[in-house]
Amino acid sequence: xxxxxxxxxxxxxxxxxxxxxxxxxxxxxxxxxxxxxxxxxxxxxxxxxxxxxxxxxxxxxxxxxxxxxxxxxxxxxxxxxxxxxxxxxxxxxxxxxxxxxxxxxxxxxxxxxxxxxxxxxxxxxxxxxxxxxxxxxxxxxxxxxxxxxxxxxxxxxxxxxxxxxxxxxxxxxxxxxxxxxxxxxxxxxxxxxxxxxxxxxxxxxxxxxxxxxxxxxxxxxxxxxxxxxxxxxxxxxxxxxxxxxxxxxxxxxxx
Amino acid sequence: xxxxxxxxxxxxxxxxxxxxxxxxxxxxxxxxxxxxxxxxxxxxxxxxxxxxxxxxxxxxxxxxxxxxxxxxxxxxxxxxxxxxxxxxxxxxxxxxxxxxxxxxxxxxxxxxxxxxxxxxxxxxxxxxxxxxxxxxxxxxxxxxxxxxxxxxxxxxxxxxxxxxxxxxxxxxxxxxxxxxxxxxxxxxxxxxxxxxxxxxxxxxxxxxxxxxxxxxxxxxxxxxxxxxxxxxxxxxxxxxxxxxxxxxx
Numbered sequence: 176x177x178x179x180x181x182x183x184x185x186x187x188x189x190x191x192x193x194x195x196x197x198x199x200x201x202x203x204x205x206x207x208x209x210x211x212x213x214x215x216x217x218x219x220x221x222x223x224x225x226x227x228x229x230x231x232x233x234x235x236x237x238x239x240x241x242x243x244x245x246x247x248x249x250x251x252x253x254x255x256x257x258x259x260x261x262x263x264x265x266x267x268x269x270x271x272x273x274x275x276x277x278x279x280x281x282x283x284x285x286x287x288x289x290x291x292x293x294x295x296x297x298x299x300x301x302x303x304x305x306x307x308x309x310x311x312x313x314x315x316x317x318x319x320x321x322x323x324x325x326x327x328x329x330x331x332x333x334x335x336x337x338x339x340x341x342x343x344x345x346x347x348x349x350x351x352x353x354x355x356x357x358x359x360x361x362x363x364x365x366x367x368x369x370x371x372x373x374x375x376x377x378x379x380x381x382x383x384x385x386x387x388x389x390x391x392x393x394x395x396x397x398x399x400x401x402x403x404x405x406x407x408x409x410x411x412x413x414x415x416x417x418x419x420x421x422x423x424x425x426x427x428x429x430x
Numbered sequence: 431x432x433x434x435x436x437x438x439x440x441x442x443x444x445x446x447x448x449x450x451x452x453x454x455x456x457x458x459x460x461x462x463x464x465x466x467x468x469x470x471x472x473x474x475x476x477x478x479x480x481x482x483x484x485x486x487x488x489x490x491x492x493x494x495x496x497x498x499x500x501x502x503x504x505x506x507x508x509x510x511x512x513x514x515x516x517x518x519x520x521x522x523x524x525x526x527x528x529x530x531x532x533x534x535x536x537x538x539x540x541x542x543x544x545x546x547x548x549x550x551x552x553x554x555x556x557x558x559x560x561x562x563x564x565x566x567x568x569x570x571x572x573x574x575x576x577x578x579x580x581x582x583x584x585x586x587x588x589x590x591x592x593x594x595x596x597x598x599x600x601x602x603x604x605x606x607x608x609x610x611x612x613x614x615x616x617x618x619x620x621x622x623x624x625x626x627x628x629x630x631x632x633x634x635x636x637x638x639x640x641x642x643x644x645x646x647x648x649x650x651x652x653x654x655x656x657x658x659x660x661x662x663x664x665x666x667x668x669x670x671x672x673x674x675x676x677x678x679x
């Protein structure tokens with residue numbers, strides 16, 4: 176019992192399928208070129224082998240079985256910080272995530288710091304989820320300012336005072352966070368639990384006020400990856416054609 | 431004549447397997463640090479053929495050698511260096527030179543050149559499967575902070591020495607068996623002598639697949655398969671005619 180022609184179709188298909196996923200991921204990155212706090216995603220393809228039994232039956236140490244998508248990685252490197260002038264736009268300069276309370280009560284984490292003060296006077300994301308720990312401005316607060324250590328200063332009754340302090344979360348393995356859309360993430364066993372701390376302390380990002388962290392997608396990097404994926408796709412297509420020709424030849428033997 | 435059929439059929443089977451390895455090369459064009467297989471088909475022991483009756487004492491002259499088809503040479507794993515590419519992951523490590531990273535997997539110790547590493551929840555240096563990477567003193571636990579890896583494989587975090595990567599080398603490609611996921615099972619690993627390889631931080635090794643060589647081999651294999659198929663049909667027709675003769679003779 177040796178390798179069948181059918182296995183050849185499987186190998187060529189695995190190459191085509193993995194490249195398709197790769198191209199979809201690149202498109203996703205490109206679509207998020209302007210998304211605040213977005214981290215680019217990269218697929219990790221790995222090689223596959225047939226089972227040990229199959230290899231032994233064919234008298235080989237191993238039989239190849241193509242490729243597959245082994246992992247999806249988020250490249251968490253810092254995005255550029257761009258000044259916006261909006262007082263509640265907060266950018267993180269360094270590692271860490273803002274904590275956000277989802278409508279169902281779970282806590283999610285984000286680096287997209289485009290916040291605003293909602294109707295209840297609380298600091299919230301643009302889609303209305305509260306930032307944790309809750310920040311509420313006292314009535315009559317004026318000239319609000321957020322410093323690099325996350326302290327929110329405001330002038331209340333003619334006196335400047337600290338009205339709240341932001342806390343951010345960091346993770347042993349931020350790549351392990353699970354994306355839930357809207358650029359927000361949940362902690363998982365892979366990421367480890369959130370470790371809370373004050374911005375600007377060792378290991379935690381500083382807050383840059385009136386600024387946003389831009390997406391870390393690099394247009395030229397993605398464009399090159401797209402060309403490489405397309406090239407690899409057509410090469411796998413060529414192998415599929417050769418496989419098909421081999422199959423036809425084998426079938427003709429029956430005639 | 432039947433002997434010819436077996437020779438051709440064996441070649442055709444080998445060509446399918448050759449094609450599998452070539453397709454696999456191109457399927458893994460974007461697999462980090464993938465090592466290609468470029469099998470070389472070699473003829474199986476030629477046998478001298480003499481005319482029928484020669485063995486009965488007649489002074490028949492030998493007809494010539496008859497091959498028994500082809501098989502793939504053994505040393506087909508190409509361990510040559512793949513191109514290095516800069517990568518945004520600060521824990522992406524590439525080996526420039528000979529050697530393999532050692533990783534601890536549930537199936538036992540494995541060897542890889544794919545150094546697109548990360549941290550797990552406990553802070554250990556892991557590969558993209560989550561297997562722990564081995565240093566000279568076992569798995570490497572990284573404290574929080576910026577990691578610096580020097581070309582000799584020493585790892586520093588925030589200025590403090592954490593450990594040194596242990597690279598393994600092997601006698602040759604025959605000591606390595608592909609295990610999938612960029613991993614190899616290795617026989618008799620030896621510690622890499624110092625200076626044989628440099629570790630580059632922020633780089634990954636791309637696959638070493640030679641697209642042109644793979645395509646040319648694949649096209650040659652297809653033509654050989656086509657020729658073999660015709661030979662097989664021809665010999666089958668001849669056998670058929672012989673049987674017709676036997677029937678009416």
